[in-house]
Amino acid sequence: MSLSELQLAPKSGGSRALATILAHSILSGRWGSGDLFPRELDLCEHFGVSRNRVRNALAELTSNGLIERTAGRGTVVRPLEEWNLLDPQMSEWMAGLEAPHPQLVREVFAFRLSAEPFIGELAALSATDQDLANIERAFEGMCDSAADPARREEHAEHDVAFHDAIYRASHNLVWRQMGRLLRPAIIALIQRSHHQADSLADSLERHRQLLDAIRLRQPEAAREATERVLERTAADLGLDPDGRKVRRPAALSP
Amino acid sequence: MSLSELQLAPKSGGSRALATILAHSILSGRWGSGDLFPRELDLCEHFGVSRNRVRNALAELTSNGLIERTAGRGTVVRPLEEWNLLDPQMSEWMAGLEAPHPQLVREVFAFRLSAEPFIGELAALSATDQDLANIERAFEGMCDSAADPARREEHAEHDVAFHDAIYRASHNLVWRQMGRLLRPAIIALIQRSHHQADSLADSLERHRQLLDAIRLRQPEAAREATERVLERTAADLGLDPDGRKVRRPAALSP
DNA sequence: TTGCGGTAAATATCTGACATTAAGTAGGGT
DNA sequence: ACCCTACTTAATGTCAGATATTTACCGCAA
Numbered sequence: 001m002s003l004s005e006l007q008l009a010p011k012s013g014g015s016r017a018l019a020t021i022l023a024h025s026i027l028s029g030r031w032g033s034g035d036l037f038p039r040e041l042d043l044c045e046h047f048g049v050s051r052n053r054v055r056n057a058l059a060e061l062t063s064n065g066l067i068e069r070t071a072g073r074g075t076v077v078r079p080l081e082e083w084n085l086l087d088p089q090m091s092e093w094m095a096g097l098e099a100p101h102p103q104l105v106r107e108v109f110a111f112r113l114s115a116e117p118f119i120g121e122l123a124a125l126s127a128t129d130q131d132l133a134n135i136e137r138a139f140e141g142m143c144d145s146a147a148d149p150a151r152r153e154e155h156a157e158h159d160v161a162f163h164d165a166i167y168r169a170s171h172n173l174v175w176r177q178m179g180r181l182l183r184p185a186i187i188a189l190i191q192r193s194h195h196q197a198d199s200l201a202d203s204l205e206r207h208r209q210l211l212d213a214i215r216l217r218q219p220e221a222a223r224e225a226t227e228r229v230l231e232r233t234a235a236d237l238g239l240d241p242d243g244r245k246v247r248r249p250a251a252l253s254p
Numbered sequence: 255m256s257l258s259e260l261q262l263a264p265k266s267g268g269s270r271a272l273a274t275i276l277a278h279s280i281l282s283g284r285w286g287s288g289d290l291f292p293r294e295l296d297l298c299e300h301f302g303v304s305r306n307r308v309r310n311a312l313a314e315l316t317s318n319g320l321i322e323r324t325a326g327r328g329t330v331v332r333p334l335e336e337w338n339l340l341d342p343q344m345s346e347w348m349a350g351l352e353a354p355h356p357q358l359v360r361e362v363f364a365f366r367l368s369a370e371p372f373i374g375e376l377a378a379l380s381a382t383d384q385d386l387a388n389i390e391r392a393f394e395g396m397c398d399s400a401a402d403p404a405r406r407e408e409h410a411e412h413d414v415a416f417h418d419a420i421y422r423a424s425h426n427l428v429w430r431q432m433g434r435l436l437r438p439a440i441i442a443l444i445q446r447s448h449h450q451a452d453s454l455a456d457s458l459e460r461h462r463q464l465l466d467a468i469r470l471r472q473p474e475a476a477r478e479a480t481e482r483v484l485e486r487t488a489a490d491l492g493l494d495p496d497g498r499k500v501r502r503p504a505a506l507s508p
Numbered sequence: 509t510t511g512c513g514g515t516a517a518a519t520a521t522c523t524g525a526c527a528t529t530a531a532g533t534a535g536g537g538t
Numbered sequence: 539a540c541c542c543t544a545c546t547t548a549a550t551g552t553c554a555g556a557t558a559t560t561t562a563c564c565g566c567a568a
Contacts, residue, residue, distance in 0.1 A: 049553095050552065052552060063318075071518065071558095074518055088319070107427040110428075111428035114376060115372075115428075175365060177339055177340055178340070268520085293549065294549080303521095307521075324529075324530075327529085327530060327549070328530095328549055
């Protein structure tokens with residue numbers, strides 16, 4: 001309910017940095033839906049910046065649906081359901097978050113669980129040689145950085161690149177933009193799981209099978225391979241892959 | 255390359271109105287990728303508003319990826335591929351556009367064509383009684399307003415509500431937010447098609463079959479019914495439902 | 509209780525000045 | 539001739555203060 005411990009690093013220029021701090025305070029669940037956000041002047045005083053920067057930062061939060069501002073009333077925090085999850089700025093904020101809102105993690109993963117098998121099919125149908133090369137290069141990066149536990153985040157970046165290349169292989173702008181959800185989801189993953197060596201090897205093997213299915217243009221195999229990759233991911237996240245609100249379309253399986 | 259004929263209505267307050275005008279000028283393709291956008295002071299003079307409002311409007315365009323601004327260089331228009339299609343603000347702008355960028359229409363429709371059959375499945379699996387009631391009410395609204403050609407836009411709103419209710423029936427935040435693409439897509443539809451009486455009756459019948467499939471919890475039937483609805487839509491739009499870059503996953507069909 | 513007006517509090521906007529960044533340009537040294 | 543520096547210019551970014559507008563709240567009277 002307060003921003004007492006929040007601080008703006010001394011030389012961090014731009015209203016961007018301030019917006020990030022404020023966004024993180026909301027994304028991590030510090031404020032409840034409907035709570036009154038601090039007034040502009042309080043923020044000015046607390047962070048020692050001009051009203052202009054505060055207003056710019058708040059405008060950015062507004063455009064992402066995190067807050068709602070009306071003259072005379074003040075600034076209130078909007079409910080999580082109305083946050084603008086698909087904005088790239090939001091993805092960036094979520095990725096930089098140490099402890100994201102639990103419901104957020106669940107919702108995004110539930111989406112991946114329902115959508116990615118289908119995207120795997122699309123990729124197997126539409127991938128060009130260039131797409132395949134991209135996927136392959138990302139996979140090799142994953143393999144290369146897998147051995148050294150000190151390169152966890154590099155590994156995560158290759159992981160993101162792998163799945164993002166699959167989204168891009170759909171060759172549709174909308175699907176492609178959804179791929180931005182991957183980064184926060186996967187960053188959250190490596191921060192939560194302990195990355196046992198055997199779990200990692202297993203994960204790699206499942207990724208390889210997905211790559212092969214796409215390379216061989218086998219949509220159905222790609223769908224199943226994606227499901228197995230996500231099973232592994234769910235286990236690493238400590239989530240139950242079944243029993244979510246969004247179930248996999250089991251009726252599709254022959 | 256110029257904004258000569260663009261005008262801001264006299265009493266339209268808020269930087270919102272200005273942002274809408276500028277956004278429309280970009281979304282309709284008036285400026286090419288990489289073009290220099292007018293300078294702040296020129297915009298101030300042309301529209302007769304303060305620099306502050308211009309800056310707020312431009313900030314909104316920036317947050318949606320339409321433009322990129324750097325001190326010293328100026329404001330340049332970003333390529334269509336980097337526009338932020340999934341932002342609700344963008345959907346609103348696109349919906350209010352008389353002549354949207356043709357590639358935009360194609361991309362969004364290609365997405366619907368690939369995703370909505372799948373969403374239909376999800377809805378058939380996860381819809382609650384409340385969801386069903388929402389879908390049904392929207393359908394009745396469509397039927398009610400179908401007879402009178404003077405109520406075209408009311409009909410379109412019910413059409414949007416129908417499909418949006420299906421997106422919502424997936425009970426996942428991410429899918430739900432994608433439903434915002436529907437409004438611009440469907441508004442564009444009624445502005446292009448001539449809405450022959452028989453085509454409208456046919457469309458209604460296909461919607462009814464989709465509703466029934468969801469009500470009976472038959473995912474596969476829902477998928478096929480959605481495909482048929484979109485076939486009708488493609489015909490009304492004058493698009494070829496096959497041969498797009500994103501094909502339907504035909505391999506799924508038994 | 510309801511309706512009206514007044515006051516306070518918050519955000520929205522205007523104005524003008526200054527700071528920062530980036531690109532181009534002229535000049536001097538090698 | 540070439541490169542490097544310093545200056546100029548032009549654009550966006552930031553600051554500060556004053557004013558306008560909206561909203562909520564309170565007192566008061568019909």
